[in-house]
Amino acid sequence: MTPVTTVPFERLDLLVHGTPTVVLAAGDTAAPPLVFLHGAGTWHGWGFAEPWTERFRVLIPHHPGYGDSGDLEGLQDVHDLVLHYVELFDQLGLTADVNLVGLSLGGLIAARFAIEQKHRLRRLVLVAPAGLQGRGVAFEDVFCIPPEQLMGRLVHSMDTLAPHLPADPNDVDFTVDRYREMRTTAIMLWERPFDRVLPRWLGRVDTPSLVVWGEDDRLVPVELARCWVELLPRSTLVTFPHAGHLVLDEAPEASAAVARFCGTD
Amino acid sequence: MGLVDQAEFHFFHFFPYTDLPPDHRERPSLWVDFPNTNYDPKTGHELYNRYLSEMLLADKLGYDGLVLNEHHNTQYSMNPAPNLTAAALVPQTTSWISVFGTPPNLGYPNRLAEEYAMLDVMSGGRLRVAFPLGTGMEYWANAVNPATARARFRESIDIILRCWTEDGPQTYAGDFYTYRYLNPWPRPVQRPYPECYIVGTGSPETIELAAELGFGYSVVFIPRTAQLKVFDHYRERLAAHGHDPTPDKVAIGVMAYVAETDARAEEEFLPHVMYFFENALRTTPRYLNPPGYVTVPEFRKRIQAPDVHGSANWEDLVAINRIVAGTPDKVADAIAGWIEESGSSRLNLNLTLGDMPNWKVVKNTTLFAEEVIPRLRSKKEAA
Numbered sequence: 001m002t003p004v005t006t007v008p009f010e011r012l013d014l015l016v017h018g019t020p021t022v023v024l025a026a027g028d029t030a031a032p033p034l035v036f037l038h039g040a041g042t043w044h045g046w047g048f049a050e051p052w053t054e055r056f057r058v059l060i061p062h063h064p065g066y067g068d069s070g071d072l073e074g075l076q077d078v079h080d081l082v083l084h085y086v087e088l089f090d091q092l093g094l095t096a097d098v099n100l101v102g103l104s105l106g107g108l109i110a111a112r113f114a115i116e117q118k119h120r121l122r123r124l125v126l127v128a129p130a131g132l133q134g135r136g137v138a139f140e141d142v143f144c145i146p147p148e149q150l151m152g153r154l155v156h157s158m159d160t161l162a163p164h165l166p167a168d169p170n171d172v173d174f175t176v177d178r179y180r181e182m183r184t185t186a187i188m189l190w191e192r193p194f195d196r197v198l199p200r201w202l203g204r205v206d207t208p209s210l211v212v213w214g215e216d217d218r219l220v221p222v223e224l225a226r227c228w229v230e231l232l233p234r235s236t237l238v239t240f241p242h243a244g245h246l247v248l249d250e251a252p253e254a255s256a257a258v259a260r261f262c263g264t265d
Numbered sequence: 266m267g268l269v270d271q272a273e274f275h276f277f278h279f280f281p282y283t284d285l286p287p288d289h290r291e292r293p294s295l296w297v298d299f300p301n302t303n304y305d306p307k308t309g310h311e312l313y314n315r316y317l318s319e320m321l322l323a324d325k326l327g328y329d330g331l332v333l334n335e336h337h338n339t340q341y342s343m344n345p346a347p348n349l350t351a352a353a354l355v356p357q358t359t360s361w362i363s364v365f366g367t368p369p370n371l372g373y374p375n376r377l378a379e380e381y382a383m384l385d386v387m388s389g390g391r392l393r394v395a396f397p398l399g400t401g402m403e404y405w406a407n408a409v410n411p412a413t414a415r416a417r418f419r420e421s422i423d424i425i426l427r428c429w430t431e432d433g434p435q436t437y438a439g440d441f442y443t444y445r446y447l448n449p450w451p452r453p454v455q456r457p458y459p460e461c462y463i464v465g466t467g468s469p470e471t472i473e474l475a476a477e478l479g480f481g482y483s484v485v486f487i488p489r490t491a492q493l494k495v496f497d498h499y500r501e502r503l504a505a506h507g508h509d510p511t512p513d514k515v516a517i518g519v520m521a522y523v524a525e526t527d528a529r530a531e532e533e534f535l536p537h538v539m540y541f542f543e544n545a546l547r548t549t550p551r552y553l554n555p556p557g558y559v560t561v562p563e564f565r566k567r568i569q570a571p572d573v574h575g576s577a578n579w580e581d582l583v584a585i586n587r588i589v590a591g592t593p594d595k596v597a598d599a600i601a602g603w604i605e606e607s608g609s610s611r612l613n614l615n616l617t618l619g620d621m622p623n624w625k626v627v628k629n630t631t632l633f634a635e636e637v638i639p640r641l642r643s644k645k646e647a648a
Contacts, residue, residue: 146551176565179556186412186556 008053009046009060011068017087020070024060027053032122033092034099034262036060037085037106039130040142040185041178042067044154044164048248048255055263056099061088063109065184077188078131078195082113089120099262101125103248104220105185111198114205123262124209126228127254128217128245131195134224141193142219143186147178156216156244202231209235210261212254214247236261268512269601269641271610275363276323276630277332277518280316280343280350281545283620284308294548296339296402309343316343317350319617319626321357326634330361330393332613335368337406341545348380355388362391365464365483365613368399369421370414371407374442375449377421378428382453390454395462395483396422398471401553412557415470417441422478429458462516467495468563476502483516483613488585489603492517496607512610519600520615522590522625523632530590533625535579538588540619542577593636601641 009024024046027034034056036049042062052058064072064084072080089098098120102110107129114124130142145153148169155161166174209232213222222239229235238257243250248258286303289295320331333350336342344350347364354362362384369377385392398418404411420439424447427435433448453459462481465471472495475482482499484492500510508514522534554564582588589599604610616633617626 143556146549170568172565172568175568176561179554179564180561183412183557183561186410190410190412190556191408 008050009058014088014091016064016084016091019064019072019084021064021084021088022062022068023088023092024062025058026050027055027057029057031055031057032097032099032262033057033059033094034101035089035094037100037102037110038063038066039104039106040066041181043174043177044161044246044249048252051252051255052259052262055259059092059094061085063106063184065187066181071184075184075187077192078109078112079197081109081188082116085109085113086117089117094120096120097122099123099125101127101258101262102129103127104130104245105189107131108195108198111202111205112195114207114209115197115201118205118207121207124205124207124232125212125258125261126209126232127212127248127258128214128220128222129211129228130220131193132198132224132227132231133194134227137221137223137227139219139221139224143182143190143193145219153218154245156214156242156250160244160246160249199231202228203233206233208261210258211235211237212247212258213237213239214243214245214250214254215239215241216243217245217247219245268604268608268610271512272604272641273329273361273513273611274633274638275330275332275361275611275613276320276328277334277365277613277615278316278320278617279334279341279545279615280312281619282309282312282340282343283540285340285544289544292547294552295544296336296341296548297405297552299338299340301338303340312343315623317353319623319630320354322627323616323630323634324354324358324360326631327638328360328614328634330363331358332363332365334365334397336400337403339402348384351384351392352387355384355391358391360391361393362388363393363395363613365393365395365462366397368403368418369396369425370417370441371399371403371409374421374424375428375444375447378425379449379451381425381459382429382449382451385453385455385459386451390459392453392455392459393462394459395464396425396480397464401555401558402548404555404558405552410557411555413441414558419474422474426458426478429453467491468559469498470560472499473502475499476506476508479503479506479508481514481516481611483518483611485518489587490585493607496609500608512608515607515609516611516613517603517607517609518587518613518615519603520586520588520618521596521600521633521637522616522629523593523596523637524590524628525592527591527595530592530596534590534618534629537617537619537621537625538582539577539579542582545619593632593640596633597637597640600637 008026012023014021062069100110100121107126108131211228213225215222225237229237240251240254247254333347335347337345351362351364420441428449435447437444437447462483463475464483467484467487484495496515503510522530524530587603589596616629
């Protein structure tokens with residue numbers, strides 16, 4: 001598949017412990033690194049990351065089993081992706097002072113990565129992260145949302161997604177690519193959608209952290225934000241009105257807040 | 266000896282729950298999420314008794330066997346635990362009992378090896394089994410990951426075969442199951458184990474597995490002509506794995522209704538066939554294909570194939586399935602043709618389907634036994 005990119009991202013093709021891995025890269029190679037871990041879909045573009053390229057070396061890897069990256073053989077759970085990123089960070093020389101930003105599933109991976117690899121991180125940003133059950137917060141399992149409703153559930157306004165959707169809603173390539181990404185997500189999360197490591201160990205992460213949420217998130221509700229902030233010792237919460245799960249796509253202020261937080265001394 | 270001579274006729278019953286609420290047509294799926302408040306246990310009790318009596322009638326009429334299958338969360342089948350039904354049939358019957366079957370990866374494989382061995386011992390060696398992967402719907406209903414279902418399926422079968430072919434106690438260290446003392450009692454009467462099939466929908470992985478293990482293969486939910494290609498491929502792979510591709514290795518499904526005239530047969534059969542395809546099978550693409558249930562290339566094929574779950578007209582159904590309604594001559598001719606074209610000597614007969622009333626099941630099952638089977642037998646004598 002071809003992700004929609006408008007700017008300057010160059011495509012790096014790496015082999016990460018046997019897994020063909022695509023990394024989109026932009027910005028000055030000498031600038032501080034900002035790694036963005038995407039959610040369970042790679043199709044809605046990277047426009048929100050473009051402003052970051054002014055101040056950061058932005059690196060957007062496609063997870064194994066998503067987008068243009070190959071499948072990780074023997075994939076079992078999120079921890080396999082944590083190890084995949086340990087290896088990728090080593091390859092890219094990302095040993096310290098990394099700004100790590102994760103959205104949704106990518107937020108879960110980033111949080112799990114931070115628990116084990118916080119020494120590599122300067123800032124941690126979790127954008128509407130998945131994986132916490134939350135006490136008293138009811139929401140629908142992503143696998144149970146009919147596909148024809150899923151796109152709408154991601155955003156406050158469908159205008160956000162229109163440029164990234166195929167003209168034909170039954171487009172075979174698009175449907176197959178989404179199936180592959182849901183398959184990878186299912187391998188990791190079908191049996192245990194809620195992470196059992198986070199509640200016990202997230203308190204280890206003393207990295208300065210920002211939790212970002214769209215107030216109209218109809219996939220992973222904003223009520224979960226307080227659970228994350230309670231668990232993360234050095235965290236701040238910012239929320240944005242008129243924005244859904246894809247808050248970075250819908251609220252330019254959210255994208256700017258991420259850059260500001262990562263750029264702060 | 267022609268293929269028809271070797272044919273075995275097995276009476277297949279789906280045990281449907283047919284008392285649907287009047288507004289059921291508004292629901293896109295009568296599987297997975299169709300509320301179980303629509304199930305009335307009193308009606309269920311009456312239906313179990315009725316369906317068991319129909320199975321017993323088939324046994325008395327001399328059918329070679331009785332066939333059961335398993336589904337969950339659905340009106341399509343009241344057999345989420347077909348071994349219980351099989352156990353109820355065992356002491357009252359003399360024919361083969363085929364459990365076609367429990368997906369071995371939905372529970373613990375040692376337990377299924379035990380249950381099948383129990384049935385085989387209780388029946389004195391009359392059990393046959395099939396291992397289905399299970400429809401996509403079963404993975405929404407059970408706590409098993411569809412994305413790893415195939416690997417778990419393979420491992421489950423491996424464990425069951427070890428239970429049946431190697432002396433216990435053994436140890437087993439798999440990706441999904443670990444056994445410290447794999448030592449199930451009882452062991453099956455039939456040595457090394459009851460005849461086994463794999464039930465699939467024609468995916469290459471499943472065919473390869475059946476061929477590798479030397480199991481029979483039965484295919485469901487795909488058009489008749491596509492099935493023929495699948496059978497050819499399966500037999501080729503079976504031979505490649507050193508197994509003899511005998512006609513009993515392939516089982517075909519036939520929906521048949523016999524009456525005094527063709528017109529009467531069609532009139533009596535058609536509403537229940539339509540009910541079966543439009544209602545009993547009605548579900549959504551999402552439930553059919555949970556994430557990872559099929560490989561990515563297989564998914565690409567499937568979304569471009571015709572949908573058989575919930576929409577149908579008679580002409581199309583007859584054109585793509587093995588469906589025949591008519592006089593004994595017509596039905597016998599059609600079936601002889603299907604036996605020859607598929608190279609199969611195992612027929613799983615749906616002589617009852619959907620909301621067919623008991624009198625029609627009795628009439629059809631009796632006429633088929635008394636008028637169709639002898640005609641097929643006499644074909645071989647004439648030939």
